Amino acid sequence: MFRFNRYFTKMIVFTIGASTLPIILLGLFFYMKTSGTIQQKVNDGNMLVLExxxxxxxxxxxxxxxxxxxxxxxxxxxxxxxxxxxxxxxxxxxxxxxxxxxxxxxxxxxxxxxxxxxxxxxxxxxxxxxxxxxxxxxxxxxxxxxxxxxxxxxxxxxxxxxxxxxxxxxxxxxxxxxxxxxxxxxxxxxxxxxxxxxxxxxxxxxxxxxxxxxxxxxxxxxxxxxxxxxxxxxxxxxxxxxxxxxxxxxxxxxxxxxxxxxxxxxxxxxxxxxxxxxxxDLIRFESRRTGWIILATCVVMLLAAVIVSLAGSQRMYMPVLRLYQSLFAQQGKVSGRIDEFHMIHEGFARMRSDQVQMADQLRNHARQLEEYYVMKLVRGEMKPTQLGEKMSFFDAGAQKWKHLAAIAIHIDTLEGTRYSERDSELLLFAVSNMVGELIPKHARLLPVVVDASQVTVIFDDPESPDDFRTYLYSLAKRVQDEVEHYLSLRVSIGISRPYDGLAEANRAYKEAMDALKYRVLYGQKTILRIDDVQPAQSVATQYPKELERHIFDAIKMADREKVQQLTDAFFGEISGQFHNYNDYQIAMTRFFVNLIRLLQESGISHLKPLGCDPPLLEQLHALSSVEETRSWFKQRIVDPMVSVFEEQRKSRHRTISQEVVQMIEDNYDTDISLESCSNLLNYHPSYISKVLRQELGISFSDYLMQYRLGKAKRMLEETDMKISEIAERLRYNNSQNFIRSFRKQEGMTPGQYRDEYINKHYKKALKS
The missing domain is CATH 3.30.450.20 (PAS domain)
Structure with missing residues (x-):
């Protein structure tokens, strides 16, 4: 009589499940298929009857x-x-x-x-x-x-x-x-x-x-x-x-x-x-009958599968039972259910698990501690007296370096890539891992991520400083190419000057970060050495004030084409003169502040971009190229300002045209003229004439003539005034001029118009 030990129980369950599961699934499939077919036939019949x-x-x-x-x-x-x-x-x-x-x-x-x-x-x-x-x-x-x-x-x-x-x-x-x-x-x-x-x-x-x-x-x-x-x-x-x-x-x-x-x-x-x-119930009657037939068939097949599974499991378990009895015969009878393979495997699995866990913990702790020390070193938080005891941790005790330098890697942009902003940290860690693989371990400290940039301290024992600079540039170029190849990212790299000893790591880090700032002038995907971007002698620059004034005038006139041309010329002048990053940032900030001042002096305080989050000035300083800065100014500042000034201009034109029309309607029977209206409105006559043509599509004199002729028709219809009296009332020199103007407009003389109007109303009165 067999004990149902765990392995034997699992074998029985597996064989029964393997033999019965296909039967159950097949029965369910046939039941669902036939039920769905029957119900579909009933539904189709219903729809056909309705049709x-x-x-x-x-x-x-x-x-x-x-x-x-x-x-x-x-x-x-x-x-x-x-x-x-x-x-x-x-x-x-x-x-x-x-x-x-x-x-x-x-x-x-x-x-x-x-x-x-x-x-x-x-x-x-x-x-x-x-x-x-x-x-x-x-x-x-x-x-x-x-x-x-x-x-x-x-x-x-x-x-x-x-x-x-x-x-x-x-x-x-x-x-x-x-x-x-x-x-x-x-x-x-x-x-x-x-x-x-x-x-x-x-x-x-x-x-x-x-x-x-x-x-x-x-x-x-x-x-x-x-x-x-x-x-x-x-x-x-x-x-x-x-x-x-x-x-x-x-x-x-x-x-x-x-x-x-x-x-x-x-x-x-x-x-x-x-x-x-x-x-x-009528729809599902045939489905239920089919289901009972399928269920009975499946039950018979399941019983047969269970019997065969039990018999086969016992025969397959016999070698395992004999092996267990031979291994544990001296221990006597073991009470309770046992798992034979688990008892053999348990000891080895526990020992291997403990060993792997301890090794992983040691590696993780060592890496975390090394990263912590490197972060303190590049930030200048490690005292010179501490460097001696930490040298062994940096794997530097056997090395006699003559030079070290720092490289800082920054991702230019995530726009146009398959990544989003939330992936930036993971991408920096990926870049850090790639740097660790590309640069030999004995020639660097552990790569770390500091302030949204990847920083690595590199050292070598070259024959001359120029050889070390060439070596650093070749490493940076290789890293840049590999990151673009594998991650499809464009990165810029800043390289510091060579220094002696780990005590200068903080200065090297700062120089590498300063070199990175100049990518706004040199564009994306650049390798910038601090020696190249910060020359020993400064070059005098002059802010293009005249171009800025012309830009502001074009914005006030809402001339988009001219604004575009002048803005392109302004940024071309800036990029051609300002090679120092600080001077460039000051120039951009000055241009931004002057634009905001123009808004405030024009009485405009509701421009939508002014309420952006983060603030606009922070957005400006975060831009990484001249072209990106030019595009940002155009989209976020200049174009909205042009739209506001354009709307103001249109509103002013509508107001002028409405006032002129009101003057004509109030003073049509006086010697009103374009000059008199311009004197009252304090605008030049040619400007008022231009506004009327833009808003009304008609000149001042034509509108005045049309309005007077409209009044003449009402006088002809509603009064018994003579033609000459009407002409005099409407400020015509003589009645003949009035008659000519009326005939040109209406195709008939004033007298004919009055007669036709009277006849029309007389006939209408007779019909009613």
Missing amino acids: QTRLRVEQVLGALDLQIERLSDNPYVTEALDSGLAPSGFILVQNVLKSMSQVLTFDVGIRDVHLIDLNRGTILNSGGLNRLSDAESSKVAEYLRMNRTKFWVAERNSMLRGRSGDNNFTINLVKIFPPFTEKPGGMLIIEIPAAQLRNFLAKNNTLGEVMIMDESYHVLASQNQRMEANSQMLEAVADKLHGTSGESGLYETSFGEEQVGVAFQRSAFNGWAYISVIPI
């Missing part, structure tokens, strides 16, 4: 739609609306009723046809010719407010007198004509009892109960009247359809304890919804 029902209904309603179009174009109907229906027009009434009766013979159970004269408030139907009642007038007004010329609508009551109060809906086809007019003259209404729609529903549909609902989700007809009485079910279906925007679809819902599947289609013809409701 056939909708087509039958819309075929009949479409034919009825054509009938009402023909009836609206009937000459008798047109004549009746034009001349009006009255008992005296007996023949016309009979002809109209005869035309309407042809629609009544249409085999859809039409209840009645109503012809409504909207102008006279009468209705003609099978009940005769009557005046519209208040209820009928209200319903007609409601139809008119729908702003549609033809539509279907379901109503609770019939417009046929004596038939109100019917519990069934009446379906009205409403036609308003003539169409597309502000005041239509007639309305045709064809009434169909909603119960007639039941004739178009399938009689023996086993897939579900079919219903037809209008746009407001009222039941117009159903296959089974029991469905109409189930208000809870209808309310649940209507609520679900309200939240569904598709033209057709399938969903499941429940009301009470009953769950149903609902298929629906919306008609593009009249907005009705065709719905089929089928109980979920």
Whole structure:
């Protein structure tokens, strides 16, 4: 009798799982596949029934739609609306009723046809010719407010007198004509009892109960009247359809304890919804039966797999059991469950784990401590007296260096790369690791990251300082190329002067960082030696004040093209003169401050960039090239300033043009002129003329002439003033000049204009 030890238990579980899992998965796959296929067939059948029902209904309603179009174009109907229906027009009434009766013979159970004269408030139907009642007038007004010329609508009551109060809906086809007019003259209404729609529903549909609902989700007809009485079910279906925007679809819902599947289609013809409701149990009946068959088959196969797994596991465990008994026979019987392989492996695994853990801890602590000392060294925080005891830690006791120097590496930009700002720290550590691999360990200290730059102290024993400088440059170039090749990053590298001894590491670090600052003048992806960028003699520079003044004038004039040209020239002058980083930063700061002062002196304090975070001055000092600085000034400062001055200029022009127009309207009957207006507004006449042409598209004299002629027409229409009096009133030299100007503008003389106006109003008075 076998003990179920851990290994034996695992073997049994594995063999049973390996043999039964495929059976379970295969059974689930077949069940889901067959269930989905069966349910899809039921759903497709439902949708097909709905499609056939909708087509039958819309075929009949479409034919009825054509009938009402023909009836609206009937000459008798047109004549009746034009001349009006009255008992005296007996023949016309009979002809109209005869035309309407042809629609009544249409085999859809039409209840009645109503012809409504909207102008006279009468209705003609099978009940005769009557005046519209208040209820009928209200319903007609409601139809008119729908702003549609033809539509279907379901109503609770019939417009046929004596038939109100019917519990069934009446379906009205409403036609308003003539169409597309502000005041239509007639309305045709064809009434169909909603119960007639039941004739178009399938009689023996086993897939579900079919219903037809209008746009407001009222039941117009159903296959089974029991469905109409189930208000809870209808309310649940209507609520679900309200939240569904598709033209057709399938969903499941429940009301009470009953769950149903609902298929629906919306008609593009009249907005009705065709719905089929089928109980979920009916949909899933075949699925469950198939599931039971698959389950029974799987159970039989599972039992067979378990029996085979148990027998096979016992046979496979026999060699392991004999090996364990032979190894531990002298220890006697071990109580409880055992894991044979685990007992053998446990001791070795524990020893190896302890050894690896201790080695990792030692390496990590040593690296962290070395990095800490290097950081203190380059920052100048390590006293000279401490260097002696730390030399062994720097692996420098056996080295007799003659020279050391520092290189500082800075990532130029992450824009246009696959990285983002949050990756900058990881990228610096990656660069630090690459430096550690490219530079031999015996020729450097541990590479560290200091203040967003990677710093490495390098030493050598060259024959001359120039050889050491060449060696440093070659190392920097190699690092720069490898970083670009593997990380696709552009970096700039600063190199310090050579120094003797570790005590000068802090000075070398500062010089390397200072050299990096000059990349703003020399561009990105540069290698900068402090000896090259800080010459012994300084060169006198002169700030381009004249160019700056021209830039400010162009900004005030909102001349974008000129601003662009002058700005390019300004930065070209700066980059050509200022080779010292500090002088360059002072020049850029001066330009920035002068731009802000221009804003403040112009009374503008709401420019959006002034509220940036971080502040603009910090952004300016963080830029790494002249081109980047020029682009930053253009986008963040200059272009927004030009837009503000341009808006001010446009606003000022609009104000001037409005004041001139107001002066003309107030003083048109005086000797007003462009010069008099310019004196009052304190602007030059040519400037005012230019503003008027820009804002109004017309000159001062033309606008004055048009306004005076407009006033002349009103005087000719509303007063009996003589032509000469009007000419004198409008400040013309003589009446002939006035007549010529009027004829040129209107194509007729003032007298002809007055006669034509009088005749027109006389004829209009006669018609009314």
